[in-house]
Amino acid sequence: MTGPRFVRTEAFRLGVLFALIFLVAGTLLFALVFWRVSGFTLDQARAVVDSDVEVLLAEGDKSGAAWLAQAVDERASKAESNSSFYLLQAPNGARRAGNLQPLPAVDGAGQMRVRSYDEARRAPGPETQAWVRSVTRPDGTLLAVGRDLGDLDELNRRLWRAFVAAALGAAVLAIAGGALVGMGFVARLETIARTSETIMAGDLGQRIPVRGANDEIDRLSATLNRMLDRIQTLMETTRQVSNDIAHDLRTPLARLRQKLEGVTLRPADADALRATVADAISDVDDILDTFSALLRIAEIEVAGQRAGLRPVDLSRLFLDLAETYEAVAEDAGDRLTAEVAPGVTVEGDESLLTQLLANLVENAIRHCPPGARIAMTLRREPGAAVGEVRDDGPGIPQAERANVFKRFYRLERSRTTAGSGLGLSLVAAIAQIHGASVTVGDAAPGTLVTLRFPLPPERGS
């Protein structure tokens, strides 16, 4: 690439662009001043010359040529340091009076180079730029009056010098400013790039420094940092889940391997073999179940709001599940009752809500000793539909309540019972996409799981 890096930054390019705009604006301003100042000086010269010419002509006509020559000489001698010029010229082109060398005998007015005539030394003076008006009188003599414009030239030169100096200074300042801002900008972007490199190299804990100025780069850095936080959380969840899977699937796989190895080591008859294979298939099914549960949770979490939610009659769903599980609970020696307010409807996915509720009821049945009482209730509260599954079993210790919704989390005492430890994670995932909250509390004694579905305040029913 060409040039130092700051030259390629947007800030530097902007600096140069502003320098150019500044130059153009300055030039226009200068041109205006130049034009107005010169115009003013010329106008003044012209006005003085015109008035002098009028007076001299009028007096000359009245008082005669001799008087005119005298008046011209008088004025010429009064003119300070050749700032005004007067000339009376004979028809043959010879100077008759005044402080100017002879001029072409042409009427008119305009700027021209003229040479003065020094009466005292009787010799031509220096040449200068002047505004001159020449008029031929009736007797053929030429009267000319002029004003020196040398001052104007000097003024113009000075204005021009000042302009060049100012323009150069402004351009240097603009470019230097652009470079400075550009370098600062580059330095901050370099910081972001360096931090990103470190993160890519594996240090996910790194964050981009924020200066606290709340400017664009700070806001960008803050956004990037929030994104990094999110990614880090997701990475940690993924790592956690992978560890959990590795750990929780290794145990049943090891058991399965042992079983199959046992068959190859010991002679067995066909029936024993068949029984072992059936056993092995059941183990594999359990492992597959765990996988399905994980995939299902992942699917629900990813689907999120995308899942099409439709009105679901929660009251009917509670009653249906109560009917289904009353018999199951009875077989397990428990008693299941349901108290369901009629006509409670929520926006949801019926299939997922069925699974949510089934998981809660099955948890209660499986984790309570025989003789437990399990109660399902559904009621309407202001702004919410509240569902509860309550049992009078062993309950969940206060310290563990927040953990039960984590994947693969199992209470120490249920380590030995069947189950993947994913049931409540699934419940949490399903509740989340329904905007519902799910909490575990103390039924004193036992477990109380509360589901709270937000309801729109106005409901036509």
Added chain:
Amino acid sequence: MKILVIEDDAQMADYVAGGLRDLGHSVTVAADGHRGRALALGEPHDLVVLDRMLPGVDGLDILRAMRAAGVKAPVIFLTTKGGIQDRVEGLDAGADDYLVKPFAFSELAARVHALGRRPPLPQVETRLTVADLDVDLISREVKRAGKPIELQPREFKLLTYLMRNAGQVVTRTMLLEHVWDFHFDPKTSIVETHLSRLRGKIDRDFPVELIVTVRGAGYMIRDRA
């Protein structure tokens, strides 16, 4: 039955085709989606077993093409994704049943059987009869040998599903899907509990057991005593 299996995984295709041939069906295997589509549209089959994920082709597209071309053969969709979205998409596209891989062959066999026996046009039924068991679908009265039997709503649903598939094995999963509308595997013995109660009411006081357990496969209501 003449069955078309569209499945790209050779091992899975052998497993399915071999098992179905053992049951006496005539099976054609299409190992890729293009051949599968050509066969499904070109030749009449009694049933199609269709894999959802085929290289280059979505099984759903084949299914839609079949239904668009007026092919009415029942289709069992095989999918590795057990997701709700997947299932709904398959059924919406015109599948008659779906099965999540991996599955037990007995599960597929039961479903193939159930679909193969399905009458081409569902007639309006008002009563179901199996042996001396008689169910009035309108008044929801159940009688065995003329003796009325009281059933819970869920037991009634369970019984009618068994009776509609009389003589065929229905699996636990089929019962969960059709009787409970459960599309997941419950951790408690829902099916066993309710079937045992139903049997208690249907079979206990009678000399012949109608509802039988088919080991390793499922349940069946016998159409002949």
